[in-house]
Amino acid sequence: MGDAGWDDATLVARAGDGDAHAFERLVVRYQRSMYRLALRMLGDAGDAEDVVQEVFLAAWRGLPELRTDAAFVGWLYRMTTNRCLNALRARRPTTELQPDSARSRRVDVQPERATEISSELAALTTALDGLTASQRACWLLREAHGRSYEEIAAILGTSSTAVRGRIARARAQLAEAMQPWR
Amino acid sequence: MAVNDITDGYALPCGRGLENLWARLQAGDWLVNQDEHERNCPHCQAAGGSLRMLNEATRQLADEPVAPRPALTDRIMSAVRAEARRGEMVPLPTRGGPIGVSEQAIAVVLRFAADGVPGVRARRCTVRTRSVDKQGSGVIDVELSLALRYGVGPAEQILAEVRARVAAAAAVVVGIRVDRCDLRLEDLYP
Numbered sequence: 001m002g003d004a005g006w007d008d009a010t011l012v013a014r015a016g017d018g019d020a021h022a023f024e025r026l027v028v029r030y031q032r033s034m035y036r037l038a039l040r041m042l043g044d045a046g047d048a049e050d051v052v053q054e055v056f057l058a059a060w061r062g063l064p065e066l067r068t069d070a071a072f073v074g075w076l077y078r079m080t081t082n083r084c085l086n087a088l089r090a091r092r093p094t095t096e097l098q099p100d101s102a103r104s105r106r107v108d109v110q111p112e113r114a115t116e117i118s119s120e121l122a123a124l125t126t127a128l129d130g131l132t133a134s135q136r137a138c139w140l141l142r143e144a145h146g147r148s149y150e151e152i153a154a155i156l157g158t159s160s161t162a163v164r165g166r167i168a169r170a171r172a173q174l175a176e177a178m179q180p181w182r
Numbered sequence: 183m184a185v186n187d188i189t190d191g192y193a194l195p196c197g198r199g200l201e202n203l204w205a206r207l208q209a210g211d212w213l214v215n216q217d218e219h220e221r222n223c224p225h226c227q228a229a230g231g232s233l234r235m236l237n238e239a240t241r242q243l244a245d246e247p248v249a250p251r252p253a254l255t256d257r258i259m260s261a262v263r264a265e266a267r268r269g270e271m272v273p274l275p276t277r278g279g280p281i282g283v284s285e286q287a288i289a290v291v292l293r294f295a296a297d298g299v300p301g302v303r304a305r306r307c308t309v310r311t312r313s314v315d316k317q318g319s320g321v322i323d324v325e326l327s328l329a330l331r332y333g334v335g336p337a338e339q340i341l342a343e344v345r346a347r348v349a350a351a352a353a354v355v356v357g358i359r360v361d362r363c364d365l366r367l368e369d370l371y372p
Binding site: 048049174 | 192200201204228229231232233235236238239240242243244246248249250251254255257258259261262263265266267269286289290293303304305306307308327329368369371
């Protein structure tokens with residue numbers, strides 16, 4: 001396996017067969033996307049890494065049963081999203097439908113990077129706190145990860161109409177929150 | 183231009199819809215193609231400004247150079263290797279006495295042999311012990327799925343080559359005989 005450009009389907013098939021090297025290629029290829037999602041969902045770098053580790057371990061265990069090798073990335077997104085939603089529920093068991101302003105926000109940023117974060121991005125990450133967990137999941141999957149409405153609906157076990165509605169609502173709320181920084 | 187608004191209930195106080203404005207902003211239409219109302223409406227102008235900022239911030243968020251610590255890959259892989267699936271043992275007599283070789287370990291050798299044929303990528307490889315011969319050595323059945331590089335040549339010839347290499351690797355590297363070798367051509371890659 002000298003070539004880094006191996007297709008996902010081959011790597012997934014081999015990993016499902018117990019080939020740990022093939023699985024490691026998949027980890028290297030997708031851990032950053034899953035981490036970015038978890039980081040913005042949870043607002044905490046350590047919690048985000050824990051979720052990513054759990055997701056890949058669950059993937060390793062579940063791979064032999066994965067029906068189509070092409071479904072792998074969607075499956076990772078689904079596991080990551082659901083674990084983040086569970087983690088948020090566990091933090092505040094009684095206020096699931098409330099906006100997430102109470103979640104901890106400890107995103108570790110390299111000091112040299114801190115100054116490069118624009119005021120727009122800072123405003124957006126703060127505004128994301130004001131969304132509900134499921135709105136934030138929908139919005140991030142669509143706008144930061146480029147997933148389709150249908151995929152997001154499958155990930156969250158809802159309809160694509162509901163997903164469109166949540167994203168529209170999230171966008172209206174985020175746009176409103178952006179205003180003071182104009 | 184046609185204004186076909188309020189499909190989602192997110193209407194501005196002037197009655198125009200936010201989603202329509204967003205779609206036009208994404209299409210690059212908003213800045214160059216505003217109608218009379220939009221040019222003069224404070225709600226539309228303010229919403230346009232906010233959405234442009236949101237658009238810019240979203241782009242930055244999508245490109246944000248955040249990554250997990252490099253140690254995360256190792257953490258994941260040591261947890262994974264701790265639960266490596268080894269499969270059943272295939273008996274193999276040696277001069278020092280009989281040993282067992284895991285089906286998983288044999289599969290690694292056979293996939294590697296198949297990968298050695300140009301234009302071939304081995305995918306799933308299942309090894310099962312079929313019987314044990316008179317010397318006490320396991321005889322195996324192999325199922326191997328493959329992807330071929332598009333246009334690499336006649337599949338029949340390539341599959342024959344794969345079959346030969348798999349049998350040779352089993353014999354030379356492991357010291358075991360392949361009885362049945364089922365190959366499944368599963369996919370083509372560019």
